[in-house]
Amino acid sequence: xxxxxxxxxxxxxxxxxxGLTLTIGEGEVHAIMGPNGSGKSTLAHVLAxxxxxxxxxxxxxxxxxxxxxxxxxxxxxxxxxLAFQYPVEVPGVNNTYxxxxxxxxxxxxxxxxxxxxxxxxxFVKKRLEIVQMNESFxxxxxxxxxxxxxxxxxxxxxMAVLEPVLAVLDETDSGLDIDAxxxxxxxxxxxxxxxxxxxxxxxxxxxxxxIVPDQVHVLADGRIVKSGGPExxxxxxxxxxxxxRGQDAA
Amino acid sequence: xxxxxxxxxxxxxxxxxxxxLPGAAAPAVLEARRVALARFARLGMPTAxxxxxxxxxxxxxxxxxxxxxxxxxxxxxxxGELDPxxxxxxxxxxxxxxxxxxxRRVDERGTRALPPGLRLHPLSRLLEEDTELARPWLAxxxxxxxxxxxxxxxxxxxxGALIEVEREAGAVTIEIIFLSTDSGVGHxxxxxxxxxxxxxxxxxxxxxxxSLGSVESAAGADVSRQLRVGSRARLSHxxxxxxxxxxxxxxxxxxxxxxDAELSLWSLALGGNLARYEATxxxxxxxxxxxxxxxxALKGRQAxxxxxxxxxxxxxxxxxxxxxxxxxxxxxxxxxxxVQVAPGADxxxxxxxxxxxxLSPHAEAVSRPELGIETDDVQCSHGSTxxxxxxxxxxxxxxxxxxxxxxxxxxxxxxxxxxxxTMPHDGARALALAMLTLHLPQRLALEEML
Ligand SMILES: Nc1ncnc2c1ncn2[C@@H]1O[C@H](COP(=O)(O)OP(=O)(O)O)[C@@H](O)[C@H]1O
Ligand SMILES: [Mg+2]
Numbered sequence: 001x002x003x004x005x006x007x008x009x010x011x012x013x014x015x016x017x018x019g020l021t022l023t024i025g026e027g028e029v030h031a032i033m034g035p036n037g038s039g040k041s042t043l044a045h046v047l048a049x050x051x052x053x054x055x056x057x058x059x060x061x062x063x064x065x066x067x068x069x070x071x072x073x074x075x076x077x078x079x080x081x082l083a084f085q086y087p088v089e090v091p092g093v094n095n096t097y098x099x100x101x102x103x104x105x106x107x108x109x110x111x112x113x114x115x116x117x118x119x120x121x122x123f124v125k126k127r128l129e130i131v132q133m134n135e136s137f138x139x140x141x142x143x144x145x146x147x148x149x150x151x152x153x154x155x156x157x158x159m160a161v162l163e164p165v166l167a168v169l170d171e172t173d174s175g176l177d178i179d180a181x182x183x184x185x186x187x188x189x190x191x192x193x194x195x196x197x198x199x200x201x202x203x204x205x206x207x208x209x210x211i212v213p214d215q216v217h218v219l220a221d222g223r224i225v226k227s228g229g230p231e232x233x234x235x236x237x238x239x240x241x242x243x244x245r246g247q248d249a250a
Numbered sequence: 251x252x253x254x255x256x257x258x259x260x261x262x263x264x265x266x267x268x269x270x271l272p273g274a275a276a277p278a279v280l281e282a283r284r285v286a287l288a289r290f291a292r293l294g295m296p297t298a299x300x301x302x303x304x305x306x307x308x309x310x311x312x313x314x315x316x317x318x319x320x321x322x323x324x325x326x327x328x329x330g331e332l333d334p335x336x337x338x339x340x341x342x343x344x345x346x347x348x349x350x351x352x353x354r355r356v357d358e359r360g361t362r363a364l365p366p367g368l369r370l371h372p373l374s375r376l377l378e379e380d381t382e383l384a385r386p387w388l389a390x391x392x393x394x395x396x397x398x399x400x401x402x403x404x405x406x407x408x409x410g411a412l413i414e415v416e417r418e419a420g421a422v423t424i425e426i427i428f429l430s431t432d433s434g435v436g437h438x439x440x441x442x443x444x445x446x447x448x449x450x451x452x453x454x455x456x457x458x459x460x461s462l463g464s465v466e467s468a469a470g471a472d473v474s475r476q477l478r479v480g481s482r483a484r485l486s487h488x489x490x491x492x493x494x495x496x497x498x499x500x501x502x503x504x505x506x507x508x509x510d511a512e513l514s515l516w517s518l519a520l521g522g523n524l525a526r527y528e529a530t531x532x533x534x535x536x537x538x539x540x541x542x543x544x545x546x547a548l549k550g551r552q553a554x555x556x557x558x559x560x561x562x563x564x565x566x567x568x569x570x571x572x573x574x575x576x577x578x579x580x581x582x583x584x585x586x587x588x589v590q591v592a593p594g595a596d597x598x599x600x601x602x603x604x605x606x607x608x609l610s611p612h613a614e615a616v617s618r619p620e621l622g623i624e625t626d627d628v629q630c631s632h633g634s635t636x637x638x639x640x641x642x643x644x645x646x647x648x649x650x651x652x653x654x655x656x657x658x659x660x661x662x663x664x665x666x667x668x669x670x671x672t673m674p675h676d677g678a679r680a681l682a683l684a685m686l687t688l689h690l691p692q693r694l695a696l697e698e699m700l
Binding site for chain 2: 048049050051071072073075076077081082084087088089090091092093094096097098100101102103105106109117141158162
């Protein structure tokens with residue numbers, strides 16, 4: 001599904017990722033943990049194709065194809081989804097408009113019929129239930145005046161609408177109270193399937209109590225320094241990250 | 251041409267056309283025109299150094315002004331290819347419609363009967379047949395003509411309308427269409443509108459300034475308006491302009507708003523080579539208010555210059571200006587908002603906002619607030635911004651599968667729609683959105699964004 005090999009990424013003249021290698025199979029859930037500033041969001045953005053991140057070495061293959069040659073919108077249409085750590089406010093564009101435009105762009109790419117306003121409303125109502133949002137969210141500007149928790153739930157709503165093949169969730173758990181965390185985690189669990197892979201970027205082990213990953217990786221100083229099963233998250237919770245610094249991938 | 255040559259040119263033109271202008275036989279009309287012409291002779295055309303016209307000297311037209319349109323029969327026949335039905339992209343549900351083609355009035359067939367309390371008078375007829383009714387309007391127009399182009403309008407206008415709305419008419423909508431065609435090239439068509447909303451009456455006037463076919467050479471359209479809004483009356487006036495790119499489009503509005511009356515003035519400027527929109531609003535009765543709002547969306551080498559003045563002359567008066575510019579290509583959008591609060595106009599409040607989005611590194615936005623406050627008891631605020639598109643929002647939309655061009659267009663539209671969505675008349679708002687849709691590179695369903 002996703003093969004990242006020896007990825008080197010610079011922002012400006014600073015190298016952030018220094019030889020990151022990671023493979024995620026179909027239907028697998030992987031978690032990436034690591035200290036602040038270790039490059040987790042950089043990885044997420046590079047996967048989504050954000051301008052300004054220069055890949056200076058290595059490769060990313062998605063479903064066997066070179067991902068890096070694709071524009072961000074092409075990646076999205078092929079099934080890459082990024083839930084932003086800091087979702088962007090888009091004043092004046094309402095949620096329905098954006099979701100429908102996005103869904104229809106993706107459907108068109110898949111050779112499916114575009115949905116009209118009525119069909120879309122039916123479709124989106126079911127997805128709203130997944131994140132326990134009410135319909136009033138649809139008519140509001142995208143993330144405009146949303147609370148932190150509402151923004152994160154809105155990201156999961158978008159994921160539920162777009163039904164990606166690979167979902168990258170960048171600290172979707174940060175800033176959530178325990179109820180909101182449960183809603184987000186339930187939403188993700190409902191969307192888990194054999195055909196959908198997840199990359200969960202998180203800071204805390206807490207999320208992983210709700211979403212049990214297949215593998216946990218530690219990102220430090222721009223590369224994966226340790227990988228393991230779900231128990232690694234617990235160990236990190238107790239010991240912190242310092243003991244892993246300067247190690248190579250185990 | 252030198253400044254004095256320009257002046258001489260118009261003086262000579264006046265001697266040629268004056269006998270043909272409507273009302274030429276009525277001494278009061280001719281006198282008003284002569285006073286206006288004398289005013290022009292004294293003021294001359296503005297120059298690039300005239301502060302109020304600095305951003306309107308587009309293509310050096312102040313030095314090379316176009317001749318006034320020749321005077322011919324004031325009601326022309328409808329051009330064969332022109333079916334007014336085709337113009338109704340959106341049905342405004344208007345109670346009355348007036349059509350001007352290159353400054354000449356065109357009678358439409360099957361015009362509906364007007365509701366009682368709504369009267370429309372073609373100005374040409376008024377000048378010829380009912381000079382008494384026209385006289386006070388001419389007098390205030392002469393008084394208000396404080397620059398060369400305003401004086402020229404009064405000297406040369408050959409058509410226009412007087413619209414009178416009484417309270418018994420109910421809430422009426424009047425649609426006025428100004429059409430520019432190829433036969434108007436090389437000239438400036440001067441028209442004059444007078445609108446009187448009686449005490450307690452309620453009206454919407456929607457002007458559509460559009461073009462027919464492709465017009466290859468320069469032409470001018472010059473519209474003067476006088477609006478009088480009686481006590482407790484409401485007038486909403488919108489100019490929706492998407493004229494051909496060779497048109498010098500000049501407008502000036504002077505308005506007087508009575509006690510507890512509400513005026514809203516809208517300008518959507520999409521077309522033209524130069525689009526100049528001037529408005530001077532006197533809030534003369536206690537509790538009078540005005541809301542001035544608009545959007546200019548320009549590209550290529552277009553220029554738009556909005557020049558607004560509100561004079562708070564009575565206590566408890568309110569004014570608001572909300573304008574947004576979307577500037578692409580090498581375009582320039584200028585905005586000047588002047589607020590004057592007279593002594594004794596206590597409790598006045600004035601707000602002003604002008605925000606611009608530069609869509610190209612070559613586009614330019616000019617924003618100038620001017621405040622003249624002569625009382626302490628007043629609340630004023632103004633803000634202006636010039637920015638670029640939010641690249642993180644562009645990426646956010648793209649990351650959802652929306653292509654870059656659509657994402658950018660969506661963000662620009664949203665920026666403009668934030669203003670347009672507050673247009674008070676449903677039909678006018680729908681029409682404004684339809685016109686904006688056609689103007690932007692991506693045909694987005696803007697209605698759905700509301
Ligand atoms: N757009 C950017 N411009 C400059 N520096 C950046 C940018 N994005 C990330 N960085 C830097 O790269 C490093 C990694 O950041 P990030 O990927 O956000 O880390 P994490 O998500 O793991 O906290 C940090 O030192 C951060 O300051
Ligand atoms: Mg981060």
